[in-house]
Amino acid sequence: MYQKKIKENNEKKVFHYIYQKQKNLSIADISNDLNISFPTVKTIINKFLNTNIIKEDLKIGSGSGRKAQYYSLEKNFFYSIGISVHLKALKIHLGNERGEILKEVIIKDDFFKETLIEKIDDALDEFLADIQNHVKEKIIGIGISIPGIVDNENNIIEITSSIRINLDKIKILSKRYNLKVLIDNEANLCAIAEKFLGIGKDFSNFLVLNISSTLNMSSFIEKDFYGEFFLKASRVNHMIINFNGLLCECGNKGCWGKYVSELSLVEEAKKVNPNIVKLKDVFKNENFENKQIKEIFEKYLDYLSIGIKNIIFMYNPEKIIISGNISQYKDFFKEKLIKKIYDKNIFFRGSETIIFSNFGERSVSLGATMLPLIDELF
Template identity: 30%
Template structure:
């Protein structure tokens, strides 16, 4: 029988619906899928058979009976394949290997500093190769690699500008695909962080949130109506380069007075050197936090100032987007103890009253690698979508 394009499209949509119900409601019976989806039992049975054959789902022991035979229950096979997610920082590469539901199997962290693109590429490949070697046996193997990069990334996955890495017009996606021959997604790391927080972190229950990635630079990922907002060309969220002082410091982006010059990890480290804390030429965030814990007032004052400056930019974001939630993530989230009171008090003092109604200000859970999980989820979802496009006649 000839199958029309419309019939194929309807079947793909129905198959996607069935798989989505199994993923979100495992274990679930065929009868419950039919009831919740509105599809007839024959259609559900046929689609379930395909998903079983493709090893995307599996059957478990019988469930509770509501009268008659106990139903066979269906579960998502989250170990059918594995995804790799990399958070490419300015001075670190953090990678995770996850199953198809975002559970971390293994992770790897590599630190680096002032490396060329070629050296950084070697480190990226080192992390990816380690994660691949750690993957358990599965029907589909590594289904994709996601990389969150700190810069402007277009919809084709090219890094057009990453000022803090010193990169311009880098096709990282092509470089990695040529080596590993699997689909690669390159996304702005703040967008990846927002998606990771929405799916796995404190953003689960919010449909309007902004994730502020405060590391060496600052970026933002925006979730609107439950979906990641990328902007017209995919360049949204470059809030670190919004001007908060038009006569201010010159930024490496070419602008003056950019927010990240006053409120980022790099701003903190630069200020610590200027005030010559302990006569050291080089300091780390970890060392500064240790000194703050030991009661060193000069360091505490610097951290509090960073908190105030961070709040200034966040106030602009609140007034622009009216979100339900702001999540402060990346490395400065580790300094929550000193930053949070300043952020909260500054927002309370300078945000319009009706913009403060019900808004939540949260800091990322340091045990949740939001950006790496976000891009790993993108890869897993793309794999499942591509499998569902392979419609059987």
């Protein structure tokens, strides 16, 4: 679980306000909205000007009277690096405070190994070698996403039930690059991407169901306007939906992840058409119109709807954001999925609970890139 406690000082509150508004900011408005004295806000604004976090805009006013000074958030005042670990690839990104990706490298390999951190170290060393020094000086941290669990209590990173890595390796990585290194479950980082950059902005309590090569989920709860929040990843991939079903690597039968991950859908479709190797191949017209593949996808939606129903009963969330690569293809199945979920339902909320991410498979990378920025600035 990642928990961000806002520091009890005015500077953090003012920054959070500025980040949310980004432009058309005046000292008077900030002072009134946050109930902080004008002189205190002015002192903070001057500090942010000196550190190039904000910039002065043209003064606004008419006539001969005194014009109001407005401010806006500066661009590229900080950078961070995001690293997302996938089944057969490692993605490294350089991003700015707005979540804009400025540099990307994708390395194809099997990264689900005990040597994961060492492989990240090698890739990161090469990645940084191509970044200009004036940019390096503004990098404030490294965020790493994994399709597993970070167990701080036992000091391990659990990639799978058989691959566990000592968390002390992260400390070594941090010392080597002299940067803060944060690591978390990819669903938690999807939630960060949605809250600060995506459709989660307007919600204080939501779930993200990330459907990728694996399946995972995160709860996002914001406690107040000033940015205190916490995230908690859950192992919904091992929620049993068919006790006589497929054998999972955990030893149980019928785990939800065995039926609704992106990988499981592709593997089933590949049995019909060997040319299907990626999710996008499933949704090609010539494939998706195939009767057998349509039946496979119909069954896939059955299993997906069963799990989502269980989640709604357990959590009664304000929103469920479906994230991951499959969200790009929502036009193919959104209406049918929602009908399956809400047919004869007794939920407290209606079908507007289910929404889809606009980031597709990028949400994990965006969240990993934003994590050091959020941790440092909020």
